[in-house]
Amino acid sequence: MSEEVHEKKVESLSDVTVMFAGDSGDGMQLTGSQFSSTTALVGNDLNTFPDYPAEIRAPAGTIYGVSGFQLHFSSKDIHTPGDSPDVLVAMNPAALKKNLPNLKKHAMIIVNIDAFTPKGLKLAKYESNPLEDGSLEGFDVFPVHITKMTENALKDTGLSPKDIVRSKNFFALGLMYWLFNRPLEPTMDWVKQKFAKHPELIDANIKALKAGYHFGDTAEFFTTRYKISPAKLAPGKYRSISGNQATAMGFVAASQLSGLQLYLGSYPITPASEILQYLSAYRNYGVITFQAEDEIAGVVSTIGASFAGKLAITSTSGPGLALKTEAVGLAVMTELPMVVINVQRGGPSTGLPTKTEQADLLQAMYGRNGEAPVVVLAASTPSDCFTMAIESSRIALQHMTPVILLTDGYIANGTEPWRIPEIDELKKIEVSYASDPENFQPYARDEKLVRPWAPAGTPGFEHRIGGLEKENITGDVSYDPQNHDDMCRIREEKINLIADEIPELEVMGDKDADILVVGWGGTYGSITDAVTGLREKGHKVAQVHFKYINPMPKNTEEVLKSYKHILIPEINHGQLATLIKSKYLIPVIQFNLVRGLPFKSSEIEEKVLEILGGKND
Amino acid sequence: MTDKIDAQTPKLTPKDFSSGADVRWCPGCGDYSILAQVQRTFAKIGYQKHEPIVISGIGCSSRFPYYMSTYGFHGIHGRAPALATGVKLALPDHPVWVVSGDGDLMSIGGNHFIHACRKNMDLKMLLFNNRIYGLTKGQYSPTSEKGKITKTSPYGSIDYPFNPISLALGSNSTFVARTIDHEPKHMQMVLEKAAEHVGTAFVEIFQNCVIFNHGAFNPLTDKETKEDHLLYLEDGQPMVFGKNKDKGIVLKGFEPVVVDLNDGSHSIDEVLVHHEKDESGILAFILAHMTDHPDLPTPIGVFRNVRKETYGEALYRQIDEVTEKKGKGTLETLLSEGNIWEVK
Numbered sequence: 001m002s003e004e005v006h007e008k009k010v011e012s013l014s015d016v017t018v019m020f021a022g023d024s025g026d027g028m029q030l031t032g033s034q035f036s037s038t039t040a041l042v043g044n045d046l047n048t049f050p051d052y053p054a055e056i057r058a059p060a061g062t063i064y065g066v067s068g069f070q071l072h073f074s075s076k077d078i079h080t081p082g083d084s085p086d087v088l089v090a091m092n093p094a095a096l097k098k099n100l101p102n103l104k105k106h107a108m109i110i111v112n113i114d115a116f117t118p119k120g121l122k123l124a125k126y127e128s129n130p131l132e133d134g135s136l137e138g139f140d141v142f143p144v145h146i147t148k149m150t151e152n153a154l155k156d157t158g159l160s161p162k163d164i165v166r167s168k169n170f171f172a173l174g175l176m177y178w179l180f181n182r183p184l185e186p187t188m189d190w191v192k193q194k195f196a197k198h199p200e201l202i203d204a205n206i207k208a209l210k211a212g213y214h215f216g217d218t219a220e221f222f223t224t225r226y227k228i229s230p231a232k233l234a235p236g237k238y239r240s241i242s243g244n245q246a247t248a249m250g251f252v253a254a255s256q257l258s259g260l261q262l263y264l265g266s267y268p269i270t271p272a273s274e275i276l277q278y279l280s281a282y283r284n285y286g287v288i289t290f291q292a293e294d295e296i297a298g299v300v301s302t303i304g305a306s307f308a309g310k311l312a313i314t315s316t317s318g319p320g321l322a323l324k325t326e327a328v329g330l331a332v333m334t335e336l337p338m339v340v341i342n343v344q345r346g347g348p349s350t351g352l353p354t355k356t357e358q359a360d361l362l363q364a365m366y367g368r369n370g371e372a373p374v375v376v377l378a379a380s381t382p383s384d385c386f387t388m389a390i391e392s393s394r395i396a397l398q399h400m401t402p403v404i405l406l407t408d409g410y411i412a413n414g415t416e417p418w419r420i421p422e423i424d425e426l427k428k429i430e431v432s433y434a435s436d437p438e439n440f441q442p443y444a445r446d447e448k449l450v451r452p453w454a455p456a457g458t459p460g461f462e463h464r465i466g467g468l469e470k471e472n473i474t475g476d477v478s479y480d481p482q483n484h485d486d487m488c489r490i491r492e493e494k495i496n497l498i499a500d501e502i503p504e505l506e507v508m509g510d511k512d513a514d515i516l517v518v519g520w521g522g523t524y525g526s527i528t529d530a531v532t533g534l535r536e537k538g539h540k541v542a543q544v545h546f547k548y549i550n551p552m553p554k555n556t557e558e559v560l561k562s563y564k565h566i567l568i569p570e571i572n573h574g575q576l577a578t579l580i581k582s583k584y585l586i587p588v589i590q591f592n593l594v595r596g597l598p599f600k601s602s603e604i605e606e607k608v609l610e611i612l613g614g615k616n617d
Numbered sequence: 618m619t620d621k622i623d624a625q626t627p628k629l630t631p632k633d634f635s636s637g638a639d640v641r642w643c644p645g646c647g648d649y650s651i652l653a654q655v656q657r658t659f660a661k662i663g664y665q666k667h668e669p670i671v672i673s674g675i676g677c678s679s680r681f682p683y684y685m686s687t688y689g690f691h692g693i694h695g696r697a698p699a700l701a702t703g704v705k706l707a708l709p710d711h712p713v714w715v716v717s718g719d720g721d722l723m724s725i726g727g728n729h730f731i732h733a734c735r736k737n738m739d740l741k742m743l744l745f746n747n748r749i750y751g752l753t754k755g756q757y758s759p760t761s762e763k764g765k766i767t768k769t770s771p772y773g774s775i776d777y778p779f780n781p782i783s784l785a786l787g788s789n790s791t792f793v794a795r796t797i798d799h800e801p802k803h804m805q806m807v808l809e810k811a812a813e814h815v816g817t818a819f820v821e822i823f824q825n826c827v828i829f830n831h832g833a834f835n836p837l838t839d840k841e842t843k844e845d846h847l848l849y850l851e852d853g854q855p856m857v858f859g860k861n862k863d864k865g866i867v868l869k870g871f872e873p874v875v876v877d878l879n880d881g882s883h884s885i886d887e888v889l890v891h892h893e894k895d896e897s898g899i900l901a902f903i904l905a906h907m908t909d910h911p912d913l914p915t916p917i918g919v920f921r922n923v924r925k926e927t928y929g930e931a932l933y934r935q936i937d938e939v940t941e942k943k944g945k946g947t948l949e950t951l952l953s954e955g956n957i958w959e960v961k
Contacts, residue, residue, distance in 0.1 A: 253948060300699035301700065305707040
């Protein structure tokens with residue numbers, strides 16, 4: 001791209017949050033993800049938050065049909081998709097109405113004026129046209145004929161009027177590329193690949209993209225374009241990655257690191273379906289994906305594959321975990337390795353399928369009949385899903401136990417740049433097997449209380465297992481009262497002993513602070529930005545983040561008892577708080593918002609300030 | 618892993634397939650006969666102990682794996698086909714046998730059953746059909762006849778029963794057969810054919826529950842009556858039955874009817890000939906509906922036996938094809954996917 005800037009001013013910014021919003025059929029997710037990819041390639045740190053309705057095509061023009069893609073990019077190290085947008089691209093009145101309350105003061109608003117018709121305004125329930133009635137005063141508003149200019153640019157393509165209008169998101173994307181000085185080539189390359197079988201669409205979308213870009217260049221009301229320098233990221237190779245992508249890749253990596261074929265038994269469910277989709281494309285890595293008839297078949301077939309010696313996993317979201325409950329208990333009883341990935345969404349019941357929440361922690365911990373302890377892990381960021389997928393596989397295989405790995409809709413769909421690890425940074429996963437057929441006992445145990453794995457089909461180790469209580473050592477069916485008590489304790493202790501092999505909690509921030517902010521899973525970004533912000537303002541604040549929840553790291557009690565105030569922000573009604581209170585008998589302050597949205601870091605900052613300024617101090 | 622027997626490995630006896638665990642079915646239960654025929658069949662086929670894997674759900678029949686010396690998994694209620702699917706896809710060279718009952722497979726596990734059939738999962742599924750819930754002590758099951766008086770239907774069951782053969786055919790199972798606990802030779806023949814079949818093999822076994830549904834299959838098992846009530850299906854053979862083999866089945870439109878071959882009204886040439894390999898499945902459907910019919914004999918034997926690519930074959934074919942095309946994936950290739958940029 002030539003650097004034609006004409007007489008337009010170039011202003012440097014360190015940090016921008018953009019929201020692309022339109023109808024769920026307007027292609028906003030595509031526009032946002034293209035802008036993200038290009039932004040990653042130019043070297044900014046970034047974090048994204050796609051927010052879309054559960055309906056595939058909700059009635060056009062309505063508020064509940066608005067699909068948004070929020071993107072935060074910066075020349076600095078960032079951890080969240082940004083609290084409030086600096087720039088809103090609104091493709092229709094409903095998109096404007098929905099996002100206006102959340103915009104920064106003086107934010108830039110680019111609207112598709114062609115959609116501000118009486119009908120469009122009525123669908124968005126506007127009494128009068130906000131572009132004319134002064135209600136947008138204080139904002140920097142740019143009304144652009146996005147639809148009409150797209151129609152003009154594509155009138156000679158021979159496409160139908162309907163198809164032409166569908167390219168308008170590329171016009172908006174081109175305009176944003178101009179505004180933020182991004183190259184067009186990465187998107188042009190993507191379009192050529194994506195529409196390889198439809199050359200007419202390649203031509204149309206690239207024309208629309210360029211038309212938007214040139215419009216920015218020539219339109220008089222755009223006087224300034226912005227430059228965001230590359231962030232100072234650690235040296236290495238990078239790619240942009242979402243949590244679901246990282247989860248899928250992490251399990252393929254775990255398969256390579258353990259030398260075991262990967263088996264995924266799963267059933268499509270929002271927001272976890274992508275894991276099944278991604279993994280089904282890895283056939284050349286030997287990956288077996290079985291799209292089962294239901295959630296139960298997904299997990300039960302996974303237990304079968306584990307019995308037969310595979311690295312066996314199943315993926316789901318909250319309601320699916322509820323359906324898998326009985327089978328997870330079977331894996332506890334048969335002491336087979338298995339990973340259950342739960343991409344948490346808003347609940348209860350069907351709840352908010354496309355929104356995020358952290359309210360399945362206690363379900364993961366306790367949601368089974370009987371005393372049925374499992375390992376519970378949680379990933380903290382999109383790229384951390386890669387690490388935790390490998391960790392959950394390692395623990396499952398080395399400790400012969402089901403592991404529940406919790407992610408959430410926010411980190412599953414959100415993207416960030418990921419420094420790709422070097423091969424030698426990834427530790428091999430050593431797997432041991434029963435080796436002495438003469439003295440083989442299916443429920444004998446090593447010093448970590450782990451029973452030997454003799455995958456079905458191995459000559460000489462033929463044995464039977466099942467859901468009935470097992471006699472210790474022999475694995476025979478047993479109804480003996482004392483044996484049952486012993487086995488319940490052994491299964492519990494086996495999980496507790498894993499604490500010897502997991503990293504201790506690491507306190508970040510001020511070790512001598514009065515307040516410790518404690519988080520787990522996907523709130524890592526919001527809490528980290530809040531703590532960083534508070535410390536920059538001179539407050540002493542410390543932070544710890546749990547990725548291992550059952551068992552908890554060995555230094556948990558010591559760390560928690562070193563601070564006067566413990567604040568636990570969670571997107572639930574206090575589930576980690578409940579675990580900590582019951583386990584360590586220490587008072588904690590809860591901060592709970594269950595809106596289907598991630599925390600804003602400013603909300604956590606305010607809560608901390610309230611505590612520090614309050615009479616408890 | 619291998620499912621071939623090499624020269625040195627000795628051929629096992631039926632007894633070698635017994636785990637030695639005390640069998641805890643009620644005395645006189647039809648399950649004993651099935652266990653014995655399965656052990657005989659495994660020995661006759663020449664399986665080694667590590668080869669066949671026996672999977673069950675919950676119910677009386679589902680204790681089966683504990684009595685076998687092979688790998689076995691006693692799963693949870695209704696889920697045996699799903700459990701077996703995971704095992705089969707993981708170990709494509711091993712025969713996987715599912716043992717289940719009418720409550721397990723037709724009620725709570727109905728969904729898994731029809732989808733295993735639909736996908737042509739290479740599983741041998743044995744349905745021990747005693748038309749009653751035994752382990753929970755005598756409630757009506759999805760194969761109990763309408764009007765049956767049980768503990769949960771004191772005024773008679775108001776449910777219509779499933780016809781498991783029709784259900785399997787409707788779900789496109791590639792091998793569908795029926796046998797009876799009282800007919801050991803016939804059962805062995807059917808089990809051998811099921812073992813030979815590549816793809817879903819469904820075998821319904823009429824099984825007498827001595828405690829809660831004793832005599833449910835009496836007309837089919839009593840020496841006096843069975844010849845007139847059973848139709849032994851044989852591939853390529855006309856459908857004749859009766860003590861003197863003097864009754865035949867002919868089609869009137871879509872309806873099978875019984876004709877007398879002695880009174881001169883019909884000749885053997887008019888009698889319907891069985892074709893188990895009939896691709897359309899129409900004949901098998903007609904035969905399936907002859908079950909429990911007041912005027913028609915109940916067929917036993919192989920209803921359908923056709924060869925189609927199995928789910929597992931297709932899966933591994935695809936793995937090979939994609940690997941051939943894209944090259945074998947490694948950690949290196951995995952970590953070099955996507956749009957990568959470098960920060961110095």
